[in-house]
Amino acid sequence: MNTISAAKNISPENIAFNDPDYPIYVRRDLLSTYPHYAAPSHWHDEVEFITVFSGKMDYNINGEVYSLKEGEGIFVNSRQMHFGFSQQTECDFVCVILHPMLLCSSAVMNKGYISPLIENQALPCLKFSRKESWHLQVIEQLKYIYQIKDTPAAPLKIQAAFGFVWALLFEHMPASYRPKRNSDENLSIVKKMVYFIQLNYMEKISLGDIARAGTVGESKCCRLFRDYLGQTPNAYLTAYRLNKSRESLGSTDMSIAEIAVEVGFCGASYYAETFR
Structure with a gap:
């Protein structure tokens, strides 16, 4: 069942520190x-x-x-x-x-x-x-x-x-300044959409889902991803899934087919083709 989570609060990535007692x-x-x-x-x-x-x-x-x-x-x-x-x-x-x-x-x-x-x-x-x-x-x-x-x-x-x-x-360091408001807001929107993907990459996600996470239309969603990440929303989603699978490949006994499904790919063959 598709259980997409809403990104109510933007959270940064959790770092896997060398020692959990020291950042x-x-x-x-x-x-x-x-x-x-x-x-x-x-x-x-x-x-x-x-x-x-x-x-x-x-x-x-x-x-x-x-x-x-x-x-x-x-x-x-x-x-x-x-x-x-x-x-x-x-x-x-x-x-x-x-x-x-x-x-x-x-x-x-x-x-x-x-x-x-x-x-x-x-x-x-x-x-x-x-x-x-x-x-x-x-x-x-x-x-x-x-x-x-x-x-x-x-x-x-x-x-x-x-x-x-x-x-x-x-x-x-240079003297501080306030960036243009529009630039500041756009970066915040991109973070919301990226965080939404990071929360839900294992689910079936559409372009509309990603755009709604940033409260923007699909065309602006695509433009912001291009401007800030140099790729489409779907390309980022695929790359994120591949990276999560990379982490699993070295730390689990699951088969490649199981890992593919675990990170949101529809099947092992498509996953293998995309990974190459």
Whole structure:
């Protein structure tokens, strides 16, 4: 039976932290392990850093695409829609996701140094190049975080490195500004529709269902997905289902046919064809 859930409140993605006691996620990955070399668009309260070890990839943040190559990286601020992808080219990268609460030793610290950065509307993201000396410092700290993630007292070492990186970001952040109201509202609508898909991907979902989640017509729904995600609503739905199946393939004894049905595909043959 179809039991589609309404997205009454928009919730960010829950991160599978390395240790459930600390809001720290550090992982090295290959883009080829994602279906069609693309992760699904998502957002979360934590800030995210990507650094490329080899190859290249593109990063879509709120509809803006940034090209990253070896030695470069990017910072994604809190609650920004983002995903990495490439045109079937490999990329070896490290993803570091950290919650700003790691640096909130007091309310004064939060008010003076944390909130001004995560709430800065002029800083949804920042690309790190090899031309800026302070950018190179950030990239070195990210590599260091990856290297020590499994060592004794890793959370303390990572917290210290995070504090150093945050200070650099704070010192160089642009003046804040209020975005155009229309742009702000459109991003909120996209988040509602994406969250609806994330809640109901295992069910049969129509374009009309997705559009209604954002309280917009189908044509505007398609336009917003194109502008912010660079794909159609149905393409995002398929990509999200594929990514959920990828998670299940490595953590369950279910057959491929069972996984296909579990994530919303109508059958194993269509799932296999889509996954390739």
